Amino acid sequence: MSVYRTDFVVIGSGIAGLTFALRAAEQAEVVVITKKERSESNTNYAQGGIAGVLSPEDTFDLHFQDTLNAGAGLCHEDAVRVLVQEGPHQIRRLIELGARFDMERDAEGNPVLALGREGGHSRNRIVHYADQTGWEIERTLLEATRYHPRITIHEHFFALELILRDSECVGVWVLNTHSDEPEAFFARAVLLATGGCGQVYPHTTNPPIATGDGIAMAWRAGAYIANMEFMQFHPTTLYHPSARSFLISEAVRGEGAVLRLPDGTPFMEQHHPMKDLAPRDVVARAIDAEMKRLGLPCVYLDITHRPGEFLRQRFPVIYNRLQSVGIDMAREWIPVVPAAHYMCGGVQTDLYGRTSIPRLYAAGEVACTGVHGANRLASNSLLEALVFADRAATHAVEARWNQPRTDAVPPLEALMQASGVSEEVEHEDIRTRLHAVMHQKVGIVRRLASLQEAAQELQRLQRRAQLVVQKAPHRVEAWERWNLTIVGGLIVQCALRRRESRGLHTLVDFPHRDDVNFKRDTVLCRTAGLDTSEASLSHETRNSAPRSG
Ligand code: FAD
Ligand code: SIN
Numbered sequence: 265m266s267v268y269r270t271d272f273v274v275i276g277s278g279i280a281g282l283t284f285a286l287r288a289a290e291q292a293e294v295v296v297i298t299k300k301e302r303s304e305s306n307t308n309y310a311q312g313g314i315a316g317v318l319s320p321e322d323t324f325d326l327h328f329q330d331t332l333n334a335g336a337g338l339c340h341e342d343a344v345r346v347l348v349q350e351g352p353h354q355i356r357r358l359i360e361l362g363a364r365f366d367m368e369r370d371a372e373g374n375p376v377l378a379l380g381r382e383g384g385h386s387r388n389r390i391v392h393y394a395d396q397t398g399w400e401i402e403r404t405l406l407e408a409t410r411y412h413p414r415i416t417i418h419e420h421f422f423a424l425e426l427i428l429r430d431s432e433c434v435g436v437w438v439l440n441t442h443s444d445e446p447e448a449f450f451a452r453a454v455l456l457a458t459g460g461c462g463q464v465y466p467h468t469t470n471p472p473i474a475t476g477d478g479i480a481m482a483w484r485a486g487a488y489i490a491n492m493e494f495m496q497f498h499p500t501t502l503y504h505p506s507a508r509s510f511l512i513s514e515a516v517r518g519e520g521a522v523l524r525l526p527d528g529t530p531f532m533e534q535h536h537p538m539k540d541l542a543p544r545d546v547v548a549r550a551i552d553a554e555m556k557r558l559g560l561p562c563v564y565l566d567i568t569h570r571p572g573e574f575l576r577q578r579f580p581v582i583y584n585r586l587q588s589v590g591i592d593m594a595r596e597w598i599p600v601v602p603a604a605h606y607m608c609g610g611v612q613t614d615l616y617g618r619t620s621i622p623r624l625y626a627a628g629e630v631a632c633t634g635v636h637g638a639n640r641l642a643s644n645s646l647l648e649a650l651v652f653a654d655r656a657a658t659h660a661v662e663a664r665w666n667q668p669r670t671d672a673v674p675p676l677e678a679l680m681q682a683s684g685v686s687e688e689v690e691h692e693d694i695r696t697r698l699h700a701v702m703h704q705k706v707g708i709v710r711r712l713a714s715l716q717e718a719a720q721e722l723q724r725l726q727r728r729a730q731l732v733v734q735k736a737p738h739r740v741e742a743w744e745r746w747n748l749t750i751v752g753g754l755i756v757q758c759a760l761r762r763r764e765s766r767g768l769h770t771l772v773d774f775p776h777r778d779d780v781n782f783k784r785d786t787v788l789c790r791t792a793g794l795d796t797s798e799a800s801l802s803h804e805t806r807n808s809a810p811r812s813g
Contacts, residue, residue: 266447267670270295270416272660273436273451275423275478278305279398280628280649281457282405283354287657289414295449296409296417297438299740303402304473306459306629307646310398311513311581312382313390314650315643316351319379322387324348331644334384334543335637336767337783338491343634346615347644347651354650355391363404365391381518382642384543390643395513395579401646421447422740423477425676426454426485426624433485433624434668437676444738448673452665453623455656456482456611457649460629461751463744465604466699469498469511475744476751478630482611483750484678486791488620490632491609492751493758493786494768496640497708498605499523499547502598503562507589509603512565512582514642517541519578521567524597525554531563545639545768548602552708555601564597602708606645608636608768609758612787617656620789623665627653634785638767678733694729694745698722698752706756712773715760722753758786 271292274281285294298304317327327348332339359365368378380390393400409415420441427435427448435450458478462470483489500517502510517523517540522530535550536542542550551563567575572594576583579593586593611619611626613633619626628649635648701721705714729746736742764778765771 265445265673267450267673268295268447269450269667269670271452272455273297273449274455274457275436276305276457276459276628276630277302277406277417278307278457278459278628278649279401279405279646280459280630280653281455282409283650283653284455284457284625284627284657285415286405286408286412287654288661289412291661292414292452294415295451296415297421297423297436297449298417298419299422299477300420300473302406302417302419304471305402306470306474307398307649308402309469309471309511310401310646311395311511312515312518313380313392313397313643314355314401314646315382315385315389315641316355316391316647317348317389318352318355318377318391319388322389326386327389330384330386331635331641332637334545334639334641336545336639337777337779338637338767338785340634340637343615346655347635347648350651350655351647354647354654358401358404358650361404361408363393363400365393365397365400380515381541382514383517383541383547384538384641385541390515390518392515394577395515395581398646422743423458423481424743425678426481426621427674428485428621429668429674432622439738439740439743441740446676446737448670450668450670452667453625453660453663455617455653455660456619456624456626456630457628457653458630460607461748462604462606464698464748464752464755465495465702467501467509467601467703468604469501469509470605475748476607477744477747478626479607479610479754480747480750482619482621482624482626483754483788483790485621485624486789487624488612488787488789489610489754490612490785490787491638491758492607492754492788493762494608494636494638495604495755496544496606496608496768497548497602499544499551499602500565500600501603502586502589503601504589504591504599507585510585511605512598512600513579514544516565516567516579516582519567519570521565523547523551523600524564524566525558526560526564543639544642548708549770551600551602562599562601565600566597567593568595568597570594606640608632608638608640609786612785613652615652615655616659617652618659625656625660627656632785638769676737678730692728694725694732694749698725698745698749701725702752702755706752706759709770709772710759712760712771715756719753719756719760722749722756725749726753754788757788761786
């Protein structure tokens with residue numbers, strides 16, 4: 265076993281991790297741990313773009329209000345203000361680093377950013393690079409870190425557990441998958457930037473890395489976890505046997521695409537005044553309702569009124585992918601269904617990325633900053649990752665956390681009860697069972713009785729998954745499965761506590777929004793007892809002094 269020491273450990277090399285690393289490395293040494301190749305992340309696949317107030321026709325107030333409208337009463341207004349006001353500066357910083365976003369000419373012929381439109385936005389404000397915005401951002405950030413003298417990136421290193429001493433986070437246990445050996449990285453502070461957890465569902469836009477490891481690690485360590493009931497399903501992913509769940513960007517609707525039933529009827533006008541550009545939860549629920557009402561396997565997205573040349577240039581990835589499965593989007597409707605896309609909840613943080621555990625920060629999709637409330641506004645997540653990762657880095661540097669001791673390395677807690685492991689536990693396909701439960705009982709529309717059944721089943725799966733980890737601690741898939749069962753359990757526990765319907769959480773037993781009882785975050789903490797969902801606690805968590813550096 266090896267022991268290392270650095271100033272800051274960052275877990276994850278997506279937009280949040282790399283943004284933190286670049287800022288913190290202005291003053292300190294940073295080690296980035298990432299479980300696959302460095303570019304493999306949700307960030308790399310982002311299509312539509314990044315929202316920001318960058319046009320004279322737009323204002324902070326409008327972006328603020330659109331975000332609040334999408335969030336269905338649960339957004340933290342202080343966090344949203346920070347997001348919209350600091351966002352444009354962060355986007356410009358990306359451009360200074362070399363990001364090549366699409367440009368156009370204004371009325372005077374001057375080059376300006378080409379701004380797209382997506383669901384829930386009252387103005388054109390989506391900065392993009394065709395439909396490969398995430399790839400371009402990831403490329404830019406990786407290029408900036410490549411020869412940085414203070415940043416080291418370890419690929420194929422899998423973070424297992426946070427190391428706690430005196431209830432503070434002083435490092436992380438990592439599995440070096442080249443040697444299959446656990447290694448302890450100690451640091452003045454740790455950033456969780458592990459992204460989302462779409463893999464908890466069988467149909468997801470997320471790549472295989474999105475197994476919720478950071479949320480599970482933080483949960484085991486006793487951090488506050490919030491709002492996990494708000495899993496966002498993207499309304500339009502390709503319905504095709506050989507390319508299931510490939511994302512068809514909301515920007516396609518931004519360019520005029522219309523959702524239709526098989527007989528051609530456009531149906532969104534019956535569901536929302538903003539029609540096909542209504543907030544995402546509304547569109548996903550409408551598609552789900554139409555599919556159930558008519559017994560359809562999918563609905564259709566029609567952009568055939570746009571010329572092929574325009575579509576090839578504006579959406580090259582989507583165009584080519586569709587063509588590879590025999591669909592010409594310029595002539596044919598695209599068959600689409602909703603799929604799991606984005607976790608609005610996560611490890612609860614304040615406005616500086618601080619979690620409830622001192623020295624542990626979180627940013628990006630793993631974090632719950634309060635920005636998204638009950639439903640994220642399209643293209644606000646890349647922005648949130650940029651803004652709050654940068655704030656977290658600034659805080660972590662200024663906090664001057666001291667170097668922790670590296671002697672007497674605490675043991676890997678998860679492996680402490682390894683006795684009594686039976687051979688048979690490995691024989692159940694835990695992931696398949698988890699997927700079945702999440703798909704059937706914890707989907708877009710939920711029932712209390714099904715959630716209760718899911719809770720029991722997930723508890724059983726979680727125990728079995730933990731036993732497999734204890735038996736084979738060098739196997740990354742075993743840890744991922746365990747993490748997924750923990751995250752599934754958290755989604756269900758939060759959903760069970762929210763006895764109303766709001767944003768992304770629709771409970772048929774409680775079909776209405778209940779502001780009197782539920783206009784607050786759902787907060788869970790393993791070490792403080794399961795349910796700590798008091799409004800006052802949530803407030804205290806965001807502002808409490810003991811967590812300052
Ligand atoms: P990620 O980019 O997912 O990075 C997480 C990193 O953590 C990865 O490097 C991963 O390998 C690493 N990691 C995870 N677990 C471990 C572990 N145990 N040990 C070590 N490393 C680990 N948002 C928008 O705003 N606009 C869009 O247009 C948009 N389009 C999207 C399209 C798709 C197909 C998808 C999937 C998402 C899209 N999103 C979009 C959402 C957005 O891309 C993500 O929310 C955002 O990129 C998350 O960034 P992140 O840095 O938090 O996490
Ligand atoms: C998309 O391009 O539709 C995804 C945008 C997002 O998730 O914000």
